[in-house]
Amino acid sequence: MLALLHAASQAELRHLRVTDVDHSGRRVRLGHRPHPVPLDPTTWAALQACLDHRTTLATTNPHVLVTRGTKARQTPASVAYLCHVLDDAGVAVRTLRATRVTDLLAALDPKIVATALAMDAEGVLMYLREDVDTARLPANP
Known part of the structure; x- marks a missing residue:
């Protein structure tokens, strides 16, 4: 959900x-976002649900996403885990x-x-996207 709706990176x-x-x-600090x-x-x-799952694991790992491999450690989930979790x-x-970044760029200024x-x-x-939305271009004098 964080990737789809909030463009969270791996x-x-x-x-x-x-x-x-x-x-x-009801908010999170993601990476270096302002x-x-x-x-x-x-x-x-x-x-x-992720936080509740962490509680059932009784882990001291500080990360929200905890796997069987990181349950007993302090490290984040592996890149491979996130590549294949879905x-x-x-x-x-x-x-x-x-998908989300592309959608945001279609509606907002890239900066x-x-x-x-x-x-x-x-x-x-x-x-x-490669196509240009001509409705957003200024009129030609």
Whole structure:
């Protein structure tokens, strides 16, 4: 949900810590983003399910995503884990993020998107669609 709705990258998901969750404000601090990300009810419920799962594992790992391999350690989930966690659904975290970034770029200025997601301005260029929405272009004099 964080990748699909909030364009969270694999790195942001891997390194998300329990201390990054603001329960009273229902928001999370993702990576190097300039502001905490407010969460919609569905994403908040999914995050709560992850946190509840962590509780049943009785782990001291500070990360939200804990696997059998990281339960007894302090390390984040592996890159491979996040690459394959959604295989049964036939989608990848990277694809969900790319879909959201592309959608944001279709509606907003690329500089705003880059700033909000803590990306380089050049980093969003790969997500820009090849077709041009002529309705957004200024009229030719």
